[in-house]
Amino acid sequence: MRKKCKTCIYRGYPNGCDFILVTGERRGCPASECTRYVKGRKIRLPDRVIERNGER
DSSP, X not given: OOTGGGGBTTXXXXXXXXXXXXXXXXXXXXXXXXXXXOBSSOOOOOXXXXXXXXXX
């Protein structure tokens, strides 16, 4: 995980990227060379998205 990933609004649990879940689009770049970084608080996903992915 890149250092910037820890402060990105798209950061996932435990060490992933939820960009595709939040925006519905692919990131289009590897995590090591991410161009979609936005600093801020993590965007909370609706419970229905989390349940669909088997995390709950």
